[in-house]
Amino acid sequence: MARLSRGIDWLNERIGRLVAWFALAMVLVQFTFVLMSFVFGLGSLIIQESVVYLHGAMFMLGAGYTLLHDGHVRVDVFYRDASPATRAKVDIAGSFLFLVPVCVLIFIYAWPYVAQSWAVGEGSMEGSGIQGVYLLKTVVLLFCALLALQGLSQATKAWLTLKGKPPAPPETSETGV
Template identity: 45%
Template structure:
């Protein structure tokens, strides 16, 4: 199999990984903002006997964004749950084969399904410019729903990086079986 120049693939993979890292670091700041917002909600409620629905909903929005948009970063750093019995005892090349096949037959089909299944849900929300059902709630529910499509796209992109890294390992002639 003829692959593009190894250095070109590595550069491309590094670019995807850097993008995932930048997204992950940016999204990580939402966790701090979420904690501070939750603290403000508690202080407002129990010290001042007041509160705003929009402020409470913003915590829900931030929580969803942390998980949805942080998934690719987690995948990049192998922070996902891996249950295996044999994988850790395999050679590096065979681990790359397992990971590559997992990307090809599990990750990408799931991403494609999420994109396909949520497309109508998200576009309908955009057509309505859907907002909160609560009086005084946040108006941008359609933007939050869009993060479902972004999550699947970011995961698929990070999967491409993983797949290419695994191809490089599999076809590296200097690596033993």
């Protein structure tokens, strides 16, 4: 179980580090768009839409990474002062009662929506836009899978804590990214 948990953590760590670069890409693309529009009087719908794609992908694909590093909003009224065993129990209950079921539900309802988008090769409503809307919609399914997997990893680590075998802390880089 611990090995599977480490594998999930590794996956979300790598994906999170990759999509962190999307923020820089968004800034550069937006700067390029502003420069083109206001200095040269040129516009590009593809450039505008690419910011939306990068933004959506960054947040959706980075959700598992954020959970791995305990970055999601939590109501810490009781959790903050709780013992490690109580925290572990809350983490297990939260994962299995809320997080994983919600991810599964979103996945089930999104699947036909994404499949239909792939079937027709859905593109932008505008002819000059990005003709890959189906790719952006696929990110919803990846979000569900990565977040649910990380929830299972967190529950596994909590279970190991209850069994007296606390897992090693997540790997971090020297740069903090």
